[in-house]
Amino acid sequence: MNFADRLxxxxxxxxxxxxxxxxxxxxxxxxxxxxxxxxxxxxxYHALGALYGGRITPAAASLGLEWYAEHTADALAHPGKHPNxxxxxxxxxxxxxxxxxxxxxxx
Numbered sequence: 001m002n003f004a005d006r007l008x009x010x011x012x013x014x015x016x017x018x019x020x021x022x023x024x025x026x027x028x029x030x031x032x033x034x035x036x037x038x039x040x041x042x043x044x045y046h047a048l049g050a051l052y053g054g055r056i057t058p059a060a061a062s063l064g065l066e067w068y069a070e071h072t073a074d075a076l077a078h079p080g081k082h083p084n085x086x087x088x089x090x091x092x093x094x095x096x097x098x099x100x101x102x103x104x105x106x107x
Contacts, residue, residue: 003067016105021098044064046100048061
């Protein structure tokens with residue numbers, strides 16, 4: 001399944017303004033905003049967090065790489081071009097888990 005088809009199957013993120021990825025000390029590592037160029041990644045990370053209890057675990061990261069489909073291959077060929085995929089590649093290789101913090105549009 002390609003990325004566009006996968007996005008159609010993921011839960012809507014229209015109610016979110018942003019998503020923060022937090023380390024074990026609660027420090028923000030990255031912010032994904034609900035705007036063009038980031039909305040697809042917001043949907044992927046949001047769905048992974050929902051499936052894995054609000055966390056991005058190594059297993060969640062691996063699943064996310066599958067969901068990014070053809071973009072994962074492009075990220076492997078061009079490191080740095082897709083930072084949200086690069087992050088999942090690193091996290092899939094590790095042992096740490098990261099918290100998904102959601103910000104709703106009405107906040």
